[in-house]
Amino acid sequence: MMNRPFFIILLILISRAYGQQENLSNSVTPIADGPPIDGYYLKSDMENRKVIPYSDIRSVDVMYSKRVWREIDLRERLNASFASPKSRLIDVLMRAIQAGELTAYDPTPTVEDPNGDSFKVPLNPDELMANLADSVFVPEFDKEGNQVGGTFQSGEFNADSVVKFRIKEDWIFDKQRSVFEPRIIGIAPLISIKAADIYLEPQPAFWIYFPEARHILVNKEVVNRNNDATGLSYDDVFVKRIFSSYVIKQSNPEDLRIKDYKQGIDRLYESERIKQDLMDYEHDLWSY
Known part of the structure; x- marks a missing residue:
């Protein structure tokens, strides 16, 4: 009974x-x-998800490590979700920074930090927004309608101006677990700077420490163009590597970027070579 x-x-x-x-x-x-x-x-309860921590790595177990910088172009089809108006990655980061949930770091290179990506100098959210906002020229007129001058005033930050993200990551072979895996360290949105009516090469607007950002990204759903039932968060996308990217630099004694020694299409070939070297290293670990 x-x-x-x-x-x-x-x-x-x-x-x-x-x-x-x-x-x-x-x-x-x-x-x-x-x-x-x-x-x-x-739908899945995205707002209450928790970060799944990485496995701990001891320094004595690191048999091999290689630092790589790569860029994600949002204009590529596979990366279109990053720029969706419903849940743009840059909007997620900016809202978290303004709310004090994330820390933005100054990307300016220094003698101690030539790449500007060592998370040394935190940025004040108000100062960051002022730097990112487009300046607008406001003309001044006299009583007769003649322009007598004008001033530059800060406008609003245009999120559409961010078309790329830069990633800094380490590829690590942990001999204790026999695992070769990438771990993202930092993310930076790239913006174009206009000088003398010429747009310069996109540069990092700020850096975000990825381990800190995971607690924000895990609760932000990624919008898929082809399927509304993905159930994927931005944390899933980065940890599971569901994006397209190309390498712009790997750690080297001269601290050279690919563009410093390759030009034109050879830069793309060099990027693919670096990717293949990483894959070959993992493959060779298990070759008999």
Whole structure:
């Protein structure tokens, strides 16, 4: 005979499931248990997800390590989700910075930090927004309508101006776990700077420390052009490597970027060579 407390609990669960299903049905009667569900199924609870931590790595277990810088071009088809108006990555980062949930770091190169990506100097959110905002010239007129001057005032930051992101990551072989894997260290949006009516090469606007950003990205859903039921967060996209990118630099004694010694299409070939070298290293580990 069924235990009475267990039977009561079972009835409660069934009633809740039935009430939820009724809310999601094609009922033509008014819904009495709160606002209706926007759809015919409950989506994953993205807002309450928690970060899955990486496995710990001891320095004595690092058999091989190589630092790589790469760029994600949002104009590529596979990366279109990063620029979706519904959930743009730059909007996610900027809102978190303004809310004090993330720290932005100054990307300016120094003698101690030639690449400007060592997370040394935090940026004040107000100063950061002022630097990113487009300057607008506001003319001044006299009583007769003649322009007598004008001033530059800070406008609003144009998120559409960010078409690339730069990533700094380490490829590490952990002999304790026998795993060769990449781990992202930092992310930087790239913006074009205009000088003398000429747009210069895009430069980092700021750097974000990725381990800190994961707690924000894990609760932000990525919008897919072809499928609304992905259930993927930005943390999933970066950790699972669901993006297209090309290498612009690997660690080397001269601290050279690819563009410093390769030109034209040879830069792309060099980028692919570096990628292949990393894959070959992993393959050679298990060759007999």
